[in-house]
Amino acid sequence: MSEKCLYKKAQDDDDLDTLSTVCFQINPGVQLREVPTNGEEYLLKVIKERQSYSTVTKCNKDYSKFAKNQSCFVKELPHAKAPDKLKPTIEWQNIQVADFSDVRMxxxxxxxxxxxxxxxLDTVAIESNNINSWKSFxxxxxxxxxxxxGLNQTLLDRGLEMLTEILNKVEKGETIDHKTE
Incomplete structure (x- = not known):
């Protein structure tokens, strides 16, 4: 039976989050063999193989032959244009802009x-779930x-929820006052 040992390497805080940080520590007494017989030998073999490769590899491909054929199957369709009689008139657009500006001002x-x-204005308690108090409000x-x-956002949200509940309770054929009494 093999002994299981955990090794902790003393690390600085700067080395903790780099790609070159060693994830698995291997017992220094592990021998590198041709065919690994346990996990530590396998990890040692993988580490040694990785050291023989460069960190960044670059492929020397000639991409110029792809560039000329890249969009041969894609055809740019012209954008559909609206008929002139369906386009809004300048007068209508000016009226809309003026109305928006008036509301904004x-x-x-x-x-x-x-x-x-x-x-x-904040007379209704925020925690109030009483429909009657909201109706009176x-x-x-x-x-x-x-x-x-004038209402704060929490009170406004709660008021809208209460209005929805009030409207859901309206029976078919009944009406409500414009103030929702």
Whole structure:
């Protein structure tokens, strides 16, 4: 029976993560044989073989003959162009850009005046899972952009979940108020 020994090499922290770090330590008393009879002899043979190879190898191939044939089977198709009567007109595009700009400026003005808003928008407790308290919250406030921007993100997410629950409970044929009472 062979003895099992573990060898630990004293290493610096700099040598721990390099590719040349030895992974398996071999007993210095292991002899290199033609045909390995155990794992340590096999590892020693592999290490010796690896030392005879260069670290980086380069293939001397002539790639010029491949370059001219590289795209012979690929044909570039022209891009399909939309008919002129389906393209949006310049006037329509200008209207869309103007509308977007107006909305963006409106939101910017609202956020600039946020310090003047009432501080009581966060009246519903974040942990509150009570649908009735959310219904009263929705009934007390107009569903405006200012109201939505005034809520913190956690409260806004919880409010949207509650709105979804309220809407799922609406029976077929029933209606809800615009304030979701």
């Amino acid at each position: 409106y939101i910017s003005r609202l956020l600039a005046k946020k310090s003047l808003w009432p501080k009581n 929705f009934a007390e406030r107009e569903p405006t952009l200012r109201c939505v921007l």
